[in-house]
Amino acid sequence: MSSIAQSAIAKLKEAGLGDVLHVPGEQAYQAKEASLAPFSQRLGPWAIVQPRNTEEVSKALKAIVSTEGLKFAVRSGGHMWVDNSNNIKDGVTIDLTLLTKRTYNPETKLVSLEPGSRWKDVYRDLVSQGLLVVGGREAEVGVGGFLIGGGISFFIASKGWSCDTIVNYEVVLADGSIVQANKTTNPDLYLALKGGSFNFGIVTRFDLESMEAKKIWCGMAVYPKTASDQVVDAYVDFVHNLAANPDDYAFLYSYHAPLVKDYTISINVSDVNGVANPKPLQKFLAIPDPISKPEDFKVKTLYEKLADYVVPSANYTNWEAITVQVDARTMRKAATEYEALIEKLRKAIPDDNFKAQMVTQPILKSWADISAAKGGNVLGIENLPGDCLNILIGIEVQSLELRDKVGRPAVKALLAAVKSFAKSINKDADWLYLNYCTDDQEPFSTYGAENVKLLKAVAAKYDPNRVFQERVPGGFKISKASDKKEKVRSYQKL
Structure with a gap:
């Protein structure tokens, strides 16, 4: 040693x-x-x-x-x-996995969470008290990293990003001092932590707004890849109307399993008021010949939903995402490239022993208005050219060598092809979501020049010795972000 x-x-x-x-x-x-x-x-x-x-x-x-x-x-x-x-x-x-305390203050109506909890455990405890918070969508995801990266939830269209619901942070700074960050105490740090990730200190407690624990109507309809065009058309229509119907949520999940010839397309839907078969989701539910039927959808607590939908542990994995404007042509290009990715991996990986996944979900520009009403965040979606889609590609393989030499290059090639196509029809969007980025991406540079300036100033103020920039190799560093002036772009409506 x-x-x-x-x-x-x-x-x-x-x-x-x-x-x-x-x-x-x-x-x-x-x-x-x-x-x-x-x-x-x-x-x-x-x-x-x-x-x-x-x-x-x-x-x-x-x-x-x-x-x-x-x-x-x-x-x-x-x-x-x-x-x-x-x-x-x-x-x-x-x-931090021993920091799992979860408490509720009935006077302030705030839920306090330590960073080591998993979301399934948070929801189990809160639902038993008739409460919820705007949190994660996967059972095993930890509280800490999810919240400091922004946080996409089932409630995002109505409540904003999860970080928008945080009222106070308790933070241990690099010198060991313990501080609070909220609208009146260290307000610059408070704002920076709403999407600024692990650049300023270690958050040891999040105080979040609570809400009533309504049951939600939810389920997942699975379709063969032959239904791709119908799914795309239904999803584009859904996203275009999402701002007007914020209580309904859907994301698409294409999945290739080992030793299975064709991939499937799942539509994961929910209505947060527990309304069965709501009108905004009916185009999905009307698509014929599902592999698993929408009739199986049920009204559940959010804890039950997460418990029923556990994403399995990975092997050697790589996930990477891009953002494009809502457009059926770009979605079809992504589907074509996803199928090509599967064939490319089949040729390189023995026995078809890999998983390949594509997740498509909305990022609406109007969500910036929800954030602004709560004091803002640093994610910068107000700079988006319009309503967008996040396209997230993931692969799981059996070795680090296969991930780095086969899987990761194939994922990058897919996303580059989709990005190039989107640019060619003026449907690109220069924005990255930190929680979905991989090693060589730089999300902060896409959050806008003013946000980069703020984040760098806060890092310099609260961590003057650059401990979290230089002595913590992992994560995304604000010191590496470009603070050049934002480019002015014009987007032609086609």
């Missing part, structure tokens, strides 16, 4: 964290490594420290920062696929 590692471990023990400090060879260490969903994140750090509260996060951060030359990672749920985002090889990982 290196001298840096030995020094860091000694300082963590001196800080009183010896009983939550785990090193290679220990059962607890191995269990934490094995719990990381993307296999590429199982990096084998020098040590894992698991603080039990905010004060211990502060102690851990002070010990780590005071160890010269030591790099570190911070883990919440461990769901993110970007390399080094949840773990580190030559360094120490601060694991």
